[in-house]
Amino acid sequence: MILILSDERDLSTTQVIEWLEFLNRKWIRINQEDKVKIEFCGKEIIFKLNNIVFNFSDVTSFWYRRGYINLQNDTTGIRPFDEFQNEELKIIMQFIYYKLDDKHHLNSIKNANVNKLIVTSMARDCNINTPEDYIFSNKEGLEQVINSKNTYITKSISGDSIREFEDFIAFNYTSEFTNDWLIPDSFSPSLVQNQIIKKYELRIFYLAGEFYTMAIFSQKDNQTSVDFRNYNNHKPNRRVPYKLPLEIEEKLDVLMKKMDLNSGSIDMIVTPENEYVFLEINPVGQFGMTSFPCNYNIEKRIADYLSYEN
Incomplete structure (x- = not known):
C-alpha cells in the first residue's frame, strides 16, 4: 500500500493518485487537515482517519508531498500532564517519520524545508555557479554595495513567497534595487544578490x-x-x-x-x-507547471516510482 502525506488543496497529489488508480495500486492519502488517531499494539501502529483504518506494516511505499500528520490527542485538562503527554507523542511522531523513511519513499519530512543560504553554499562546493549572497540589516553597509556599477536584487531568505492576511494575500517577489527606494537606517536582515542577466x-x-x-x-x-x-x-x-x-x-x-x-x-x-x-x-515545489507544457507526464512517472515492489 502507498501512503501519501499532502494537503487537501494540492492538485498534483490528486493527479498522481489518478494514475495510481489507473495502475490498480492501493493507496491512502493523509492531508494535514485530516484528524488522525493512532493506536499502538506492541510493534504495530494502527492509523484511523475518516472511517479508514490501516496498519503501518501495510505501507510499502511513502510519498512525502507536503504537510504533516495531524495527530489528535486526548487531553486531561491538567497542563503539566498534557505538556508531558505532548512531548511523549512528539517523540513517537519523530519515530514514525523515521520508520517511513526506511520504506521505499519519495522525499521526507526531515528535509522538506531547506535553508536557501546553506543550499547555495553547498552548490558552490559542487562547482555550480551561483549569485553572490549578501545579508544586510543597516543602510550604510547596503549602500556601499548597491551604489557600485553592478545591479542587485533582493528576495526573501526563507523562500516563503506568500503571506495571507484577513482581507488580502501578499506575494514576496524578487525585486531589483532602484534609486528611488527609501531605505531606513536599520531593517530586518535582508538577502541581497548581484542580478544575473538572463538569456x-x-x-x-x-x-x-x-x-x-x-x-x-x-x-x-x-x-x-x-x-x-x-x-x-x-x-x-x-x-x-x-x-x-x-x-x-x-x-x-x-x-x-x-x-x-x-x-x-x-x-x-x-x-x-x-x-x-x-x-x-x-x-515540495510545484511540478505541474513543468509537466503539462512540456508533455513530461511527471505525474505518471511519480506513480510508477511509488508502485515499486520488492
Whole structure:
C-alpha cells in the first residue's frame, strides 16, 4: 500500500493518485487537515482517519508531498500532564517519520524545508555557479554595495513567497534595487544578490536521478524579467522542453544526493554567455507547471516510482 502525506488543496497529489488508480495500486492519502488517531499494539501502529483504518506494516511505499500528520490527542485538562503527554507523542511522531523513511519513499519530512543560504553554499562546493549572497540589516553597509556599477536584487531568505492576511494575500517577489527606494537606517536582515542577466531561465524537476527541464523565456517581458512568478496572464511567457548539458546534470545530481533529496524543483538561469547559474531548490515545489507544457507526464512517472515492489 502507498501512503501519501499532502494537503487537501494540492492538485498534483490528486493527479498522481489518478494514475495510481489507473495502475490498480492501493493507496491512502493523509492531508494535514485530516484528524488522525493512532493506536499502538506492541510493534504495530494502527492509523484511523475518516472511517479508514490501516496498519503501518501495510505501507510499502511513502510519498512525502507536503504537510504533516495531524495527530489528535486526548487531553486531561491538567497542563503539566498534557505538556508531558505532548512531548511523549512528539517523540513517537519523530519515530514514525523515521520508520517511513526506511520504506521505499519519495522525499521526507526531515528535509522538506531547506535553508536557501546553506543550499547555495553547498552548490558552490559542487562547482555550480551561483549569485553572490549578501545579508544586510543597516543602510550604510547596503549602500556601499548597491551604489557600485553592478545591479542587485533582493528576495526573501526563507523562500516563503506568500503571506495571507484577513482581507488580502501578499506575494514576496524578487525585486531589483532602484534609486528611488527609501531605505531606513536599520531593517530586518535582508538577502541581497548581484542580478544575473538572463538569456532564459530553467525550471527543472528532479526525480530519482532523472531531470525534466523547461526553459522559460521571461526576460523580454518587463513584468516577468526579474521574477517570472509575477505572471503576465494576458501574454504568458513561452515555455518549452529543454535538455540540460550532461555536466550540469551530473553536478545537480551530486548536490541533490548531498542534500539527501530524491525529488524537488530546481531553478536556474542561463546567461547570454550560456553560463548556467543555480538559484534554489524547493523539495515540495510545484511540478505541474513543468509537466503539462512540456508533455513530461511527471505525474505518471511519480506513480510508477511509488508502485515499486520488492
